[in-house]
Amino acid sequence: MNDTRRALTLRRRPAGMPGPDDFTLIETPVPTPAEGQVVTRTIWLSIDPYMRGRLSDRASYTAPVAIGGVMTGETVGEVIASAAAGFAPGDVVVGSRGWETHSLSPAQQLTRLDRNGPPLSTYLGVLGMPGTTAYSGMLDVGRVKAGETVVVSAASGPVGSVAGQLAKRAGARVVGVAGGAEKCLWVQETLGFDDCVDHRTMDLAEALAAACPKGIDVYFENVGGAVQAAVIPLLNVFSRVIVCGMVAQYNDARPPPGPNLGFMIAKRVLMQGILVSDRPERFAEWRALAAPWVKDGSLRYRETVIDGLENAPDALAQVLRGGNFGKMLVRVGPDAA
Amino acid sequence: MNDTRRALTLRRRPAGMPGPDDFTLIETPVPTPAEGQVVTRTIWLSIDPYMRGRLSDRASYTAPVAIGGVMTGETVGEVIASAAAGFAPGDVVVGSRGWETHSLSPAQQLTRLDRNGPPLSTYLGVLGMPGTTAYSGMLDVGRVKAGETVVVSAASGPVGSVAGQLAKRAGARVVGVAGGAEKCLWVQETLGFDDCVDHRTMDLAEALAAACPKGIDVYFENVGGAVQAAVIPLLNVFSRVIVCGMVAQYNDARPPPGPNLGFMIAKRVLMQGILVSDRPERFAEWRALAAPWVKDGSLRYRETVIDGLENAPDALAQVLRGGNFGKMLVRVGPDAA
Numbered sequence: 306m307n308d309t310r311r312a313l314t315l316r317r318r319p320a321g322m323p324g325p326d327d328f329t330l331i332e333t334p335v336p337t338p339a340e341g342q343v344v345t346r347t348i349w350l351s352i353d354p355y356m357r358g359r360l361s362d363r364a365s366y367t368a369p370v371a372i373g374g375v376m377t378g379e380t381v382g383e384v385i386a387s388a389a390a391g392f393a394p395g396d397v398v399v400g401s402r403g404w405e406t407h408s409l410s411p412a413q414q415l416t417r418l419d420r421n422g423p424p425l426s427t428y429l430g431v432l433g434m435p436g437t438t439a440y441s442g443m444l445d446v447g448r449v450k451a452g453e454t455v456v457v458s459a460a461s462g463p464v465g466s467v468a469g470q471l472a473k474r475a476g477a478r479v480v481g482v483a484g485g486a487e488k489c490l491w492v493q494e495t496l497g498f499d500d501c502v503d504h505r506t507m508d509l510a511e512a513l514a515a516a517c518p519k520g521i522d523v524y525f526e527n528v529g530g531a532v533q534a535a536v537i538p539l540l541n542v543f544s545r546v547i548v549c550g551m552v553a554q555y556n557d558a559r560p561p562p563g564p565n566l567g568f569m570i571a572k573r574v575l576m577q578g579i580l581v582s583d584r585p586e587r588f589a590e591w592r593a594l595a596a597p598w599v600k601d602g603s604l605r606y607r608e609t610v611i612d613g614l615e616n617a618p619d620a621l622a623q624v625l626r627g628g629n630f631g632k633m634l635v636r637v638g639p640d641a642a
Numbered sequence: 643m644n645d646t647r648r649a650l651t652l653r654r655r656p657a658g659m660p661g662p663d664d665f666t667l668i669e670t671p672v673p674t675p676a677e678g679q680v681v682t683r684t685i686w687l688s689i690d691p692y693m694r695g696r697l698s699d700r701a702s703y704t705a706p707v708a709i710g711g712v713m714t715g716e717t718v719g720e721v722i723a724s725a726a727a728g729f730a731p732g733d734v735v736v737g738s739r740g741w742e743t744h745s746l747s748p749a750q751q752l753t754r755l756d757r758n759g760p761p762l763s764t765y766l767g768v769l770g771m772p773g774t775t776a777y778s779g780m781l782d783v784g785r786v787k788a789g790e791t792v793v794v795s796a797a798s799g800p801v802g803s804v805a806g807q808l809a810k811r812a813g814a815r816v817v818g819v820a821g822g823a824e825k826c827l828w829v830q831e832t833l834g835f836d837d838c839v840d841h842r843t844m845d846l847a848e849a850l851a852a853a854c855p856k857g858i859d860v861y862f863e864n865v866g867g868a869v870q871a872a873v874i875p876l877l878n879v880f881s882r883v884i885v886c887g888m889v890a891q892y893n894d895a896r897p898p899p900g901p902n903l904g905f906m907i908a909k910r911v912l913m914q915g916i917l918v919s920d921r922p923e924r925f926a927e928w929r930a931l932a933a934p935w936v937k938d939g940s941l942r943y944r945e946t947v948i949d950g951l952e953n954a955p956d957a958l959a960q961v962l963r964g965g966n967f968g969k970m971l972v973r974v975g976p977d978a979a
Contacts, residue, residue, distance in 0.1 A: 366879070366907070366908050366909070366910070526903075529902075529903065529904070533903070542703070543920075548903055548906040548907055549907065550907065551903065551904055551907070554902070554904065560902040560904050561902060562899035562900065562901070562902060563899065563900050563901050563902040563903045564899070564900050564903070565866075565891070565897040565898060565899060565900040566863075566866065566870070566885055566888065566900045566901070566913070566915075567866070567888050567891065567897050568915075569885040569913060569914070569915030570703070570885055570886065570887065570888070570915040570916070570917065571703050571915070572703070572915060573703070573914070573915045573916060573917055573920060574913075574914075574915050575912070575913070575914045575915075576903070576906060576911075576912070576913045576914075577906070577910075577911075577912045577913075578903075578905075578906030578907040578908070578909060578910045578911050578912075579907070579910060580907065580910055583910060
């Protein structure tokens with residue numbers, strides 16, 4: 306057992322794309338749990354686009370990470386010391402902790418995982434926060450009906466890939482938008498989307514219109530920018546837009562203007578901003594629903610793994626550039642024994 | 643009885659503000675009803691901002707009025723000839739007809755009114771399409787709770803005045819936005835809003851922030867433009883925006899860009915475009931609910947009346963400029979006997 310805890314703290318607020326120089330690697334002793342607490346060693350660290358918001362001091366839905374504070378993030382870890390009833394060394398847990406090799410957490414913030422279930426990393430992606438986001442967005446806002454057309458941006462990512470597969474299960478025509486031929490091929494052939502538009506090489510307006518001959522009934526928004534602008538004119542009467550992310554603008558100091566909202570009246574569009582933590586009950590619901598689908602292979606996913614905590618800043622930059630393929634993970638420590 | 647029907651037809655699509663030269667006054671014989679039809683003489687013609695959309699060939703929720711076609715509009719009229727069961731001369735009816743002194747209508751498109759109830763003109767305003775729009779918007783989208791803060795633009799208009807009074811009845815703090823000191827005074831003193839911001843003389847962002855110290859939970863959007871831009875930064879988490887109208891831009895050939903939609907995620911905002919005709923059941927519901935309030939004086943309204951069908955184009959221009967005060971009506975013929 307390693308007696309030193311390593312952690313990445315925020316050194317300064319990045320201008321534009323974040324990088325390693327924006328963080329400091331610190332070393333401290335592994336903490337000891339007090340009553341009700343658990344100490345874990347990190348196995349997997351999740352890297353997600355929302356993290357860019359935590360680095361800036363712009364007002365958002367939660368406070369930013371303080372300068373000098375450990376960067377936050379979801380992890381899967383193994384309990385190495387416990388002073389909490391119901392948790393013992395060797396247990397594997399998922400929770401919102403930080404960019405660190407060891408975490409001290411109140412036990413009630415952790416969820417114990419089945420070590421004989423799906424791969425542990427999936428609890429950060431397809432079965433975790435991103436998958437639950439897709440599930441809640443489609444269930445609570447999208448309400449897709451058979452025969453409708455659904456467009457999903459960032460379609461090969463951990464949110465978009467689940468959103469689109471759920472829409473396929475609901476009997477919709479599903480069109481993805483992704484960056485590059487390789488991702489588009491995977492979105493169509495492996496995920497089973499009906500079509501996929503490559504935003505790097507295609508004229509978005511033209512390609513989307515061709516892929517959506519009956520217009521768009523549901524748009525799962527993960528990127529903003531040019532994709533959003535191309536989708537809006539194709540929205541149908543009574544369409545729904547799940548406003549989940551706008552990764553295209555997360556590095557912008559001043560986000561660009563958006564769409565004139567007149568289309569919302571003409572088409573009676575519903576747009577709803579979502580944050581998965583507003584509906585905490587959806588996490589367990591989704592794990593119970595989707596774990597069997599992951600085990601039987603009917604719910605597909607893809608992961609990009611980078612080794613070593615110190616590479617987390619680069620992993621985040623990759624996500625913000627769309628350089629990842631599927632769920633971005635940092636392997637911080639060896640798998641559970 | 644007048645044997646000549648006069649009607650205003652669309653001569654050309656106006657560029658910018660519409661005016662009399664965009665219409666032609668035609669005269670034709672008063673028609674005779676066929677089986678199931680009714681002929682009415684128009685008493686009141688309603689003038690509403692949405693009419694600007696009917697004059698342009700931009701795609702919207704209904705087809706535009708054809709060049710040479712009679713301009714559409716809601717009217718209250720008196721039946722002068724009937725070939726439909728249940729309708730007899732002397733009956734007073736409301737329905738969607740046109741800018742004309744006499745209308746031939748299928749009976750099922752008309753609603754008979756109680757001649758001993760509220761003033762007939764109110765069926766085009768507070769009890770009609772605008773009032774029902776406000777009612778449906780607040781009920782189906784706004785869902786305001788006691789203690790919340792509601793902002794209503796075009797607050798002295800027939801939609802805004804009802805929306806705000808309904809929010810007051812629900813126990814909310816209600817802030818209006820209107821153009822000019824006279825309207826603002828009426829909004830506060832007669833309608834009972836808690837505050838009113840004059841968009842002609844006040845700094846919108848400053849005045850709204852001062853009037854809404856706890857932020858904005860519901861925004862009833864009737865105008866767009868600068869008011870919308872000032873409201874958005876004040877929206878609270880889980881706020882709702884009823885996107886009903888954007889009269890500030892109806893004359894624009896190319897509407898300006900709108901807000902970057904990032905705020906929707908940070909605040910988990912719900913925005914919904916509405917059109918009252920999507921929920922036809924709300925009309926009768928609202929008449930039944932609100933007619934007693936109009937009679938007992940607890941639901942306040944104001945009307946601007948212009949005499950003569952030929953002045954309808956000027957009346958529409960006034961509405962688009964915000965020159966009306968309350969519901970804009972054209973008196974086309976004498977009241978029912």
